[in-house]
Structures are given as C-alpha cells and as structure tokens.
Amino acid sequence: MGESRRVTLKDIAKSLGVSVNTVSRALTDKDSVGEDTRARIKAEAQRLGYVPNSMARSLVLGSAMTLGLVITNPSNPFYSQLISTIEQRGRVHGYSLMLLVTEESPEVDRHAAETLLRWGVDGALVVPVQGDGEHWQRLDDSGVPLVCLNRDFPELDLDFVGVDYEHGAYEATRHLIDGGARRLCLLEEDLPISPVEDRTAGFRRALAESGIGTHRDPVLTVPTRRRESLALPWEPADAYRLAQEIVRGDDLPDAIMVGNDYFALGVYRALAEAGLRVGDDVLVGGFGDHPFAAYLSPALTTVRLPAADIGATAVEVLLRRMSGEGGERGDSEEAEKRRERCALVVRASSRATEGTKT
Incomplete structure (x- = not known):
C-alpha cells in the first residue's frame, strides 16, 4: 500500500x-x-x-459537522481569543470550524453569507459588517441557525451574544470622574458599529449622571478605519496625531478615555512629548486590556473584555438553536440577546490603587 x-x-x-x-x-x-x-x-x-472521509460521513448523517465563523480581522486580540474558544468548544461537540474574514468589506460580508449557505454549514457565528444585514437574516431564515457576535442588529430577528460595552465604558468613565477628572474626552473609532455606539453611550451617561457639562462635544473620532486594509485593527499613529491636537489646544482635558488600548499608545506619546505626565497631569483609561497594557509606564487602567465567555456562550446558544431546544423563532419566539459584563482593571494611569472591578 x-x-x-x-x-x-x-x-x-x-x-x-x-x-x-x-x-x-x-x-x-x-x-x-x-x-x-x-x-x-x-x-x-x-x-x-x-x-x-468527512464528506461521505456528511452525506450519511445529513450534516456537515461544520460551524461557520465570520470575523472582521483575526489580528484583533479579542477576536483571536474568540476564535480559539469557539474552535475548542465546537471540537468537543464534534464540529470543525470554517473561518472567513471580511476586513470590514460589505461586499465580502455578503459573499461570506453565500459561501456558508453553499457549503452547507450546520450553524454560523458571525461578527457582521454593520449596515445592511439582510443577507444574514436570509441565511438564518434559510435554515442555517446563526448567532451574531460582538455586533448587534437590533432591528433583525437574530440571536446575539456580545460584550456589555455600555456598562464597561460607564464604569471606566465613572472611575476617572471619581479620581477627580472634570474635563474628559473620549477618542473613538470612526466605524459606525454597535460597540462604538454603546461605549459612547456609556461615556455620555457617566458624564450626565455626574452633572459634568461641556461646551463642545467630548467625543472625538480617530480616523483609523478610512484605509482599505490594515495589518492591525487599529493604528496608534492616528490617535497620536489627534492627541497632539488636543494638547496644543486651549482646553486641555484632565482625563482621556480611549475606545481601545492601541489608541492609548498614541495618547501616551503625545502627552510625553508635551511634557505632561500620565496619571498626574492627565488621567488615561483604555479599553480591551491588551497584553501590553500592564507594561506601559505607567501601567494602563483599562476595561478587560470577556472574550472566552463570549465564545463559550455563543457556541452554547448556537448548539441549542441547532438542536431545536431553543425553538423555531417566530411570533412567539424572540431572538436571544445576551451581553456579558466587562471587568475594569485599575492601574497607575488613573492615579489609583491597582485592582479589578466587574
């Protein structure tokens, strides 16, 4: 042989x-x-x-024993952990994983839905390119159970498992305010997606509840998503240039919150070049708790995302829907919407004692 x-x-x-x-x-x-x-x-x-022979086995069982996973960018540390958790959980139940990457392209996003249908996956977990999500609704309606990850389409009848970004941003902003900040600004992504909207809502809620008024919009947009392709999901240089403008202005904030830790890298550099000390002159709060956050000087206070919990919960919801235990959605069965809480990791950039708060 x-x-x-x-x-x-x-x-x-x-x-x-x-x-x-x-x-x-x-x-x-x-x-x-x-x-x-x-x-x-x-x-x-x-x-x-x-x-x-998996293909032959699929013909016998009437199942591909494959889950589709669609994400926007695998270099995002959050998605890297999400992929790992979903693959492990799926493997325990005998499922292989088909991974598709869209790079925030609406056209590729639509093609991904068609590909999953064509290959006959048993279910799909999708981080969608937000905008028109009707192709994902059609995939779900065609009999392929689908769970949206991290980004929600509230107007569509689709299951969703994601991060409670609103609460995470609220807690982080309140922490900066409790540390004495009264002039705060938020540096956010320029992508119209639900995580950005939720973080912005949490930031504004914390300001409103604290009675902090502003004469200008405290939410500033970092133009990092305008490029056609990025090796990383965020570029510190874009936040650095915006932070340079902030420190040169006549209304220096005493706290800067950023939508992700990569932006904090740019903010740190701009503040240092202006002779300003992070944690003393300006408090800084991040989002994501990426591996480098604890090793910045000073270490970055940030929000830790529950990526493993999101992945495990999403597979649980999808498998339950695939088995029929969740029922067929219709007038009497609403889509399941689940948001996992973040943890605030307090470090020296917010001039406070280190610790973790959920």
Whole structure:
C-alpha cells in the first residue's frame, strides 16, 4: 500500500480478515459489534493511519459537522481569543470550524453569507459588517441557525451574544470622574458599529449622571478605519496625531478615555512629548486590556473584555438553536440577546490603587 494513498475501510477489513461492514459499524460505535472486535478494529485503524472521509460521513448523517465563523480581522486580540474558544468548544461537540474574514468589506460580508449557505454549514457565528444585514437574516431564515457576535442588529430577528460595552465604558468613565477628572474626552473609532455606539453611550451617561457639562462635544473620532486594509485593527499613529491636537489646544482635558488600548499608545506619546505626565497631569483609561497594557509606564487602567465567555456562550446558544431546544423563532419566539459584563482593571494611569472591578 503506497504511502500517498488514503487508507480505506477496505484496507482495515483486509488486514484483519473481517468484512467492510463490520469495520464501518465498529468505527461508528454501532451496538452490533462485540467489544473485543471493536477494540481490535480501532487499534488497526489507528496503526494504518485511517482518517474518516468527512464528506461521505456528511452525506450519511445529513450534516456537515461544520460551524461557520465570520470575523472582521483575526489580528484583533479579542477576536483571536474568540476564535480559539469557539474552535475548542465546537471540537468537543464534534464540529470543525470554517473561518472567513471580511476586513470590514460589505461586499465580502455578503459573499461570506453565500459561501456558508453553499457549503452547507450546520450553524454560523458571525461578527457582521454593520449596515445592511439582510443577507444574514436570509441565511438564518434559510435554515442555517446563526448567532451574531460582538455586533448587534437590533432591528433583525437574530440571536446575539456580545460584550456589555455600555456598562464597561460607564464604569471606566465613572472611575476617572471619581479620581477627580472634570474635563474628559473620549477618542473613538470612526466605524459606525454597535460597540462604538454603546461605549459612547456609556461615556455620555457617566458624564450626565455626574452633572459634568461641556461646551463642545467630548467625543472625538480617530480616523483609523478610512484605509482599505490594515495589518492591525487599529493604528496608534492616528490617535497620536489627534492627541497632539488636543494638547496644543486651549482646553486641555484632565482625563482621556480611549475606545481601545492601541489608541492609548498614541495618547501616551503625545502627552510625553508635551511634557505632561500620565496619571498626574492627565488621567488615561483604555479599553480591551491588551497584553501590553500592564507594561506601559505607567501601567494602563483599562476595561478587560470577556472574550472566552463570549465564545463559550455563543457556541452554547448556537448548539441549542441547532438542536431545536431553543425553538423555531417566530411570533412567539424572540431572538436571544445576551451581553456579558466587562471587568475594569485599575492601574497607575488613573492615579489609583491597582485592582479589578466587574
């Protein structure tokens, strides 16, 4: 038997002197095969390097045993952890993962929905490019259960599992205010997506509840998403240029909140070049708790995202929907919307004792 040829059931049967049907029943754990025979067949299959033909198995079972995962950018640390968790949880239940990347392209996003339908995946987990999400609704309506991740389409009848960005931003902003900040600004992404909207809402709510008024809009947009493609989801240089404008102005904030930790890198540099000390002259709060946050000087106070919890919950919701336990959505069955809480990780950039608050 040549090394390049795929080992078949017939090869195992010939090696052991049993029928192909017996080998098939043993490898699929059918009751009609004795335990000794089953063990012998499985040991021989392993020795020969037998790998099941997934396509043939799919035809028999009527299932591809595959979950589709669509994300915008795998270099985002949050999505990297999300991918890992979803792959692990799916594997436990016997599912492989088909990963598609859209890079924030609406056209690629629509093509991804068509690809998942064409390949016949059993279910899909999707970080959508927000805007027109009707193609995802059509995929769900066609019989492919779907869960939106991290970004919600409230107007569509789709399950959603994501981060409670509003609460996370609220807690971080309140922390800066409790530390003495009265002139605050928020540097946010320029992408019209629900996480940005939710973080902005949380920031504004904290200001309003604290009675802090502003004579200008405290939310500033960092133009990092205007490029066609990025190796990283965010570019510190864009926040650096905006922060330079802020420190040169006549109304220096005493606290700067950023929508992600990469922006904080640019803010740190701009403040240092202006002779301003982070944590003393200007408090800084981040979002994401990326690996470098604890190693900045001073260490960055930031919001830790529950990526592993999001991934595990999303797979749980999807599998329940696929099994029919969640019911068919209709007039009597609303889409499930679940938001996981963040944790505020307090460090020296906010001039406070280190700790974690959920």
